[in-house]
Amino acid sequence: MRFAHPEPVPASVRVWPVFLPFAGCPYRCLFCAQDKQTGRDHADLAAILDGLKADLHSALERGHGPYELAFYGGTFTALPAPWPETFLALAARFRELGLISRVRCSTRPDCVAPDGLSRLASLGLDMVELGIQSFDDEALRASGRGYSGKVARAACRIVNESGLALGIQLLPGLPGDRPGLFRADVRAAADLRPETARLYPCLVVRGTPLADLWERGGYVPWTTDRAVRELAEALPVLWAEGVRVIRLGLAPEPTLDENVLAGPRHPALGQSARALALFEVVKDKVRELGRRPSLLEVPRRYSGEFFGHARELAPAYFELGVAGDSIRFAESELFFLE
Template sequence: MPEPLVFAHPEPAPAPTRIWPVFLPFAGCPHRCLFCAQDRQTGRDRAVLAPILADLERDLDAALAGGRGPYELAFYGGTFTALPAPWPEAFLALAARFRERGLVTRVRCSTRPDRTEPAVLDRCRALGLDLVELGIQSFDDAALAASGRGYGGGAARRGCARVVESGLALGVQLLPGLPGDREGLFQADVREAAALHPETARLYPCLVIEGTDLARAWRRGEYVPWAVDRARDELARALPVLWGHGVRVIRLGLAPEGTLTDAVLAGPWHPALGQTARSLALLSIIRRKVAELGRGPVSLTAPRRYQGELFGQANELAPAYAALGLPRTRVRFADTAVFSLA
């Protein structure tokens, strides 16, 4: 019998520690973008920083006393590098105190690519910041202008370069399906983002959320969001590209936080969007391996960790695997780290 084709899943290993998110909705933001719904996601219409800092200190103390952790502390929801003094210093100093005590292992923040002045990044790095997630959304001038981001593709690229040059790790957030979208735009954004070799990426297909300017444009018939099927297929195409460049994709679609679920009016909202995209991406990988095998496969042995993912939600991909010559009776799951296609 010919030798089996053995291969690993291309997805990079997950981070070793859990994220502790700290939400600072709208804090430091110069304006509100067309699609922004931080208030719906976090349940807060603005960030009052003093009580957030006090609550964080109390909660970190409790976690330390309870023997929990360690954690990666993450400041989300605003423009961290544009917070007025002394707030960046205050939050990073608190993180440093708990880092010394072993509860916090790493610190990250999210910010806009046009708020990446080298002096600010250098100061934040000196105070203990490790990773900056940039809300790029797109590298396309037309889509950024139509979405009211206030910067163009050049600023997005410069922001990424500045983060890397500062010695900080880079994270990239993309928002496919923005106003101004056109066929092929998201995949071009993905290729450009992957070429930067960021540590992480988040992919958030654009949703129409009550209370946003985008919702008003949608009601006027000026914006048509992606359908769920398109979002799933586009994300599935994007994942192998990012994985192939060593990028950990840490989020697919918005999490159902705050009052977000009830506020979604239109767009590719589905609780299993990420799972279905990952399943389709895995199918595309196995399909390529079957072609590489050069003959009809006899069996597939897969790592047990992919048992809930391989055939898709409610076994929706079972017919596709059967068409490859891999019906369920020829697929087995085992305690292994690699796939084996015989």
Template sequence: MRVSFAHPEPAQAKVRIWPVFLPFAGCGGRCVYCAQHLQTGMTPASLETVRRDLDAALGAALAAGRSPCEIGFYGGTFTALPGDHAERFTALAQAYRERGLVTRIRCSTRPDAVTARRLAVLRGLGLDMVELGVQTFEAGVLARSGRGYAPEAAQAACLRVREAGLSLGVQLLPGLPGHTPEMFARDVARAAALGPEAARIYPCLVAAGTRLAAIWRAGEYTPWDVEATIAAVAQGLLELWRAGVRVIRVGLAPQPEFAAAVLAGPAHPALGSRARARALFELVRAQAQRLGDGPKGMCVPRRYSGELWGHGRELAAAYADLGLTRNSVRPADVADFEIWTAGEGDAPGMRGREPAIPVTFPKPVFDG
């Protein structure tokens, strides 16, 4: 018996994003876990200075013939920037779109900082996408984390972004105080139902200098461990992919200053790829169960062969338990996975092929 199946991940266009970090700009307060200044590696600068420097850098990139890219305004609450800074940043990016350097303009902001009127203005100036830091739809967790809005407000904000004709991105933060893997599964389902184009998953870490660090030191908060986080995120990835949502980031981008400040929580440099590999394993396991008799071989699309066995082959034993080993799994130039039971022979894509050297799935230059 044979079973073939596709990986559910939506096709990822390779996107280069020019990130413009505005740490804490527009934020009414500082959320308990937030250490944007460390995450972005930025020292505070006036918005006027940031915009002037951005203009100069974009001008230089244009003159140097750099290939087009998206611009993303991150690290603060973009739609609540004081005065007309959000409009002026958007207009600046739009001016470079008209000159061929910028392909798309996106920003990140809080759910309680998006009004229909402001979204319409920014869209009119060229904004294409809003990534909302929803974090969770759980009321108690939002309250304990001091986010200051209810789940209904987060949901309404997501709908408002889409109604404004903008693409929606949703950021989720599993592992906040009071948050459980079951709650995260609900968060993922609610987020997926809101039709985002993309999602980011940032498991909660305890950084020095945050209020969460004090709560953790007082013994009032226990972060998720790496294993629980990978298991929960893997399930979340599968659900989001099946809903057609691209997951553009798992875990914070590596910043030495931030890494040095992490006191506790599921910090791991390969967290995202480990979660992806676990998701793939869960996919294979579910399909293998359909065979009844254990699988005797598997053909893997070459683009997934690099992540199949997991970080440092950590999933090799789990695959062996399924009946799949290095000798019975081969990469091939095929679109779908195929597994089979004894007596079926090799898959068509594998016949006459030597085992190939696994390749690593290409990463975008910067994905936010």
């Protein structure tokens, strides 16, 4: 029996991130820790532009690229004029030189409008990642997001109708969380068929209003075990609709890690979730086979995540009858089970 991994093919172009912490944000949400996440407590847009220009010139001279330029942190579509146009003009210049192949930005769902997005698209913007966080009204209200689930869904449609690619960011485990909420959010996101998704379980970070709420006993974050389980269940739902899940958990950052007070912060969170999702695929195939397998051939590209962090899934594979000499890693694109 041959079968493919259900994950869509990953993008091949490298991303060049440009962080604009808090820039354009109308207010600060309960959980927001952009200063800890980026190591900067504000965005000096002129300095960022000058630094980006110099770095792009250097990369071009060295023959690097192409890159997808990505503006993160802050709210790109709400930057004061003429900053969105200025950044996009710089990107367009280096696109003509072959260094930049695509441009994306992140923004809030209540900061997009059809005319504004169409104008940015005409200036070279290709993709918008919306910090949806949740489609649930109660979770959004409890987290101080300032918009409703209806607004979040409408923003996704506005992005698609503007001819831009859509990315959706979800933040499970927010205040107001309850059993089944994240599954509903994932299903809603999958139904919108974005190009990409990022799943960032909520963390309690020192200096945020959420930290005060947690210290008063008013908020209980997810455990790491729950985060791994829920993320693993979310992955196949998104993959089935062709959605590339490009991040599970926030990227490592010393200033963030030293300020996390509670929540599912683990360096191998993504690896564990992806491994568990793959295990469920293999388990279903073994069930289809109808007997104890004699061989499982695994594409070598999955060797690093197959058993999970510190081989945590080895006992589960053993119980499945897949262990030891019956597992072989091969230069193949497909799994093979017999």
